Amino acid sequence: MDLAEQLRNIGIENISSSPSQMYCYCTDASQIRGMPECVVRPRNTEQVSDIVKFANVNGIPLVARGAGTGMAGGAVAVKGGIVLDMSGMDRIISVEVENLQVLVEPGVVHSKLNEVLKPQGFFFPPDPGSSEMCTLGGLIGNNGSGMRSVKYGTTRHYVLDLEVVMADGSIIHTGSKTLKSITGYDLTGLMVGSEGTLGIITKALLKIHPLPKARSVMLASFETAEMAGEAVVRTLASGIVPSACEILDSTTIQALKSYDPQLDLSDAGAILLFEVDGTSGAVREGIETIKEVCSSLSFHTKAAKDTAEAERIWSARRMVGAAISRIDPKRTRVYAGEDIGVPIKEIPLMLSHIHKISEESGIPIMIYGHIGDGNLHTGMAIDLLDSAQMETVNKIADRIHRTAIMLGGTVSAEHGIGAARAEYVRMEKGNALDVMIAIKKALDPKGILNPGKMGV
Amino acid sequence: MVSSDQSPELGSVLKCVRCGTCRSVCPVFEEFGWESKTARGRMLLAQGLIRGELEPDQEMIESLSMCTTCGICEQKCPAGATPPKVVQSARQQLVQKGNATSAQLQMYTRAAETGNPLGETANRKQWIDEESEEQKNSEYVYFVGCLGSYRYPELARKTFRILEQLGVALLEDEKCCGSPIMRTGFDAGEFVSHNLDQIRKSGAHTVITSCAGCYNTLKKDYPDEFNVMHVSEFLAEHLDELDLKRLDLTVTFHDSCHLGRSHGVYDAPRRVIEAICDLKEMKSIKENARCCGGGGGVRTGYPELSMKLSRKRLAEVPDNVDYIVTACHLCRNNLIEGGSEHEVIDLVDLVCLAID
Numbered sequence: 001m002d003l004a005e006q007l008r009n010i011g012i013e014n015i016s017s018s019p020s021q022m023y024c025y026c027t028d029a030s031q032i033r034g035m036p037e038c039v040v041r042p043r044n045t046e047q048v049s050d051i052v053k054f055a056n057v058n059g060i061p062l063v064a065r066g067a068g069t070g071m072a073g074g075a076v077a078v079k080g081g082i083v084l085d086m087s088g089m090d091r092i093i094s095v096e097v098e099n100l101q102v103l104v105e106p107g108v109v110h111s112k113l114n115e116v117l118k119p120q121g122f123f124f125p126p127d128p129g130s131s132e133m134c135t136l137g138g139l140i141g142n143n144g145s146g147m148r149s150v151k152y153g154t155t156r157h158y159v160l161d162l163e164v165v166m167a168d169g170s171i172i173h174t175g176s177k178t179l180k181s182i183t184g185y186d187l188t189g190l191m192v193g194s195e196g197t198l199g200i201i202t203k204a205l206l207k208i209h210p211l212p213k214a215r216s217v218m219l220a221s222f223e224t225a226e227m228a229g230e231a232v233v234r235t236l237a238s239g240i241v242p243s244a245c246e247i248l249d250s251t252t253i254q255a256l257k258s259y260d261p262q263l264d265l266s267d268a269g270a271i272l273l274f275e276v277d278g279t280s281g282a283v284r285e286g287i288e289t290i291k292e293v294c295s296s297l298s299f300h301t302k303a304a305k306d307t308a309e310a311e312r313i314w315s316a317r318r319m320v321g322a323a324i325s326r327i328d329p330k331r332t333r334v335y336a337g338e339d340i341g342v343p344i345k346e347i348p349l350m351l352s353h354i355h356k357i358s359e360e361s362g363i364p365i366m367i368y369g370h371i372g373d374g375n376l377h378t379g380m381a382i383d384l385l386d387s388a389q390m391e392t393v394n395k396i397a398d399r400i401h402r403t404a405i406m407l408g409g410t411v412s413a414e415h416g417i418g419a420a421r422a423e424y425v426r427m428e429k430g431n432a433l434d435v436m437i438a439i440k441k442a443l444d445p446k447g448i449l450n451p452g453k454m455g456v
Numbered sequence: 457m458v459s460s461d462q463s464p465e466l467g468s469v470l471k472c473v474r475c476g477t478c479r480s481v482c483p484v485f486e487e488f489g490w491e492s493k494t495a496r497g498r499m500l501l502a503q504g505l506i507r508g509e510l511e512p513d514q515e516m517i518e519s520l521s522m523c524t525t526c527g528i529c530e531q532k533c534p535a536g537a538t539p540p541k542v543v544q545s546a547r548q549q550l551v552q553k554g555n556a557t558s559a560q561l562q563m564y565t566r567a568a569e570t571g572n573p574l575g576e577t578a579n580r581k582q583w584i585d586e587e588s589e590e591q592k593n594s595e596y597v598y599f600v601g602c603l604g605s606y607r608y609p610e611l612a613r614k615t616f617r618i619l620e621q622l623g624v625a626l627l628e629d630e631k632c633c634g635s636p637i638m639r640t641g642f643d644a645g646e647f648v649s650h651n652l653d654q655i656r657k658s659g660a661h662t663v664i665t666s667c668a669g670c671y672n673t674l675k676k677d678y679p680d681e682f683n684v685m686h687v688s689e690f691l692a693e694h695l696d697e698l699d700l701k702r703l704d705l706t707v708t709f710h711d712s713c714h715l716g717r718s719h720g721v722y723d724a725p726r727r728v729i730e731a732i733c734d735l736k737e738m739k740s741i742k743e744n745a746r747c748c749g750g751g752g753g754v755r756t757g758y759p760e761l762s763m764k765l766s767r768k769r770l771a772e773v774p775d776n777v778d779y780i781v782t783a784c785h786l787c788r789n790n791l792i793e794g795g796s797e798h799e800v801i802d803l804v805d806l807v808c809l810a811i812d
Contacts, residue, residue: 016515018513018514018516019511019513019515020513020515020519021490021515023500023501023509024492024494024496024497024500024501026500027474027500028474029473029474029475029476039490041489067476067479068476068491069475085489085490085491130475130476132480133476133477133480134476259534319477320534321475321534322473322475322477322535323534323535323536325471325473325534325535325537326535326536329467332470332471332473332535333473333535385467
């Protein structure tokens, strides 16, 4: 009896095991592949619990998946088994503005939550580029963040409580309905970013934030990316905390213009996009200070003329990762070595290392990302039919990862470790990985939850 | 490994970076939630077919056949992928492998036998007014289309009455443009050759059509030997000659995917409407307009799905309008069948109301 049939026998519905459907679930945005035996789209926590119990008794791998927008293979069934497509559990259960919180199911799409919160004057601050499609479950599982993390932090800062189905099928709550609680170990913090290796999130209580009264966007153009990097170090040291601080290098600028030809961006070596939010006075003052700090390094600064232009810039910026594919019709953007983070003062050095790696390998590497928190995204577009190029890309990614670690940085600041970066966890974390492995063994002794990920 | 020379389609398939943006816009995915029903899923299925890693199964056939080819995925795709083209090409492979659905096979057989996918055996020109004096040679010809000829003869009459005043002729022997045949993966070469001969014989430099499907096909799938205009574009160019009276009406306009997103014809129908009455836009318009669910063979193959999509589009109609105006027969029919509370009329119907 096949796996789907066995699940049906215990009352589970919404199952597919057709080869075509499995093929559609065998990957995410990474180059990692793994064919599940079946995919289930559960409707509630009890169903998830029943499936997990079944998988645990029978030692079957179980992989939770949101929208499959991950870039490290986190939601790919590299050891086969069952994929739990959680995107159907997509209810916003309650919005309690008075308590500064919302209760959601994991399949809610990020932008949908903010659409609901906006009329009430609130927002959920983590702001991933994939806002329109990624699910909150995926965002929590990866501790994702995005463009506004320089001021508002990562998803971890906004999770108050999680309902989690543990590997034995038991259901726990990790946190509290209060905004602060120190009772017991911080299991919420442990689950956030654990990529489905410790439990399956079935509900999340999230903290929300009042929308700022004003926002303003400024663009500063530089001759080189290194000069832009230096400007970021100086800006942050000046005491200003922008709500976003993004870098676009020259190739990224081209990709953005190709995606939206109406964008008014100068042909610079690099552009910094700053956003400042708060009261209108604070915003004005913040923008002036940034302008002043950048003036000795940039050759041009300009402010977005209105909210519409600012929104246009941000929506194009959100899509730039994929838009790199537009530059050459025969090339496709691949995600590898694309999410490093370094301490802020190391940014200029990291940038020059990336340029050197690019020159030596002969593959253009474009740079964009959340430079304000030291998180740089690199982008490479290659001919996917040329296996030699793919090999070169993997070598480049390896060098980028090792360089980031050497500078005291991280191989993934927000996209996730998954299978693509699992080999670097030991290198970055040392014997802390042994503690992680011990936790994994304690919570999931049979190793059914997302096996083959995170080095555990 | 299959090279791009062996399969030029593979290049298009590989443009998809699987970012999932299409999940946020595909109207069919919204109804099902399974990955196979997204544009990203369809791109993967096409890849599996090309690489020989997948054999057609029920899921694949359904996924590829359920795409309305509305093109909003292509519009939104940051990577520049072209899923509707890939879907059409994958459908061709399904047909070659003998995996067309019964609805698709039936449609193709009818078209091969009668020259139209509706299977109508009557004279294609039976809609023409007896008093109408058919012009033979003109620089402009009206391509009526199968729906105009057989399903909406009154609309075809109205359209031609206006067009013939402006010097437009008819083809001597028109057949189906080939659209439904090609979109479902069959070879429409014979239809294209036949109509092409007819157009050449007419001496016309411009073909005018009132069907968005014909427009899309004549423009994309025929050799670039003649201009193609939608009737809305032609009427917008001749507004001064139409002597239209102003009507005390407020209407909304539904953008057809094959006219709008496929070819950017957004302003011409709006210019015609605004010359006659007030226009109140729907919730999503122009390049972001939601599909009515009628295209890509979905209306025939999956009527229940088609009606769900139609109802979602109808939910975007603004309050206090007198009519929903479309410039596509298929959209008009689908919005009516979706249970529109408002009368759904063609742009030409509106023009006729404004002509004394």
